[in-house]
Amino acid sequence: MAALDLFGRRWSLRIVWELQRGALGFRALQHHCDNMSSSVLRQRLTELIEARLVTQEPDAAYALTQLGQGAYRALRPLVRWSDDWAGALADGDPATEEQTPT
Template identity: 65%
Template sequence: MAALDLFGRRWVLRIVWELRDGPLGFRPLQQRCDGMSSSVLQQRLTELQESLLVERDEAGAYRLTRLGVEARDELRGLTRWSERWATALEQDTAAEGGES
C-alpha cells in the first residue's frame, strides 16, 4: 500500500512521467509540470528520492533510478488503458449525441 500512497500524491505520477525520457534540471522539470510551485516540486522530489525512484546525477539533474524506470514501464500500461478508456468515453458521448 505504500506505493499506492506515494503514487496517489498530487504530482508524483506527473514527475515520474516527465522524467521518462531522461534527466531534467529543476526548472525544466517544473516547466514541464505546468509550472507547479517550487516548494511542492521540491517536496515531491524529496519523497521520490527517499523512495529510491529518483536520484540526482552528477550535473544536478533529476533522473529515474532503476526502480523508477520499472515504475515508468508499469505506468505505460496504464497509459495505454487510459487511451482506450478515453476513446470509449468519446464514442459513448457521440452515440448519446446522435440519439437526440
C-alpha cells in the same frame, strides 16, 4: 500499500512520467509539470529520492533510477487503458456508460 501512498500524492506520477524521457533540471521539470509550485516540486522530488525512484545527478539534473524506470514500465498498461477510455468517452460508446439495474 506504500507505493499507492507515494503515487497517490499529487504530481508524483507526473514527475516519474516526465523523467522517463531522460534527466531534467529543476526548472525544466517544473515547466514540463505545468509550472507546479517550487515548494511542491521540491517536496515530491525529496519523497521520490527517498523512495529511490529518482536520483539527483552531479549536474543537479533529476533522473529515474532503475527502480523508477520499473515504476514507469508498470504504468504503461494504465496509460494504454487511459487511451482506450478517453477514446470510448469521445466516441460516446454506450458500453462505457453506467448500466441501470432492471
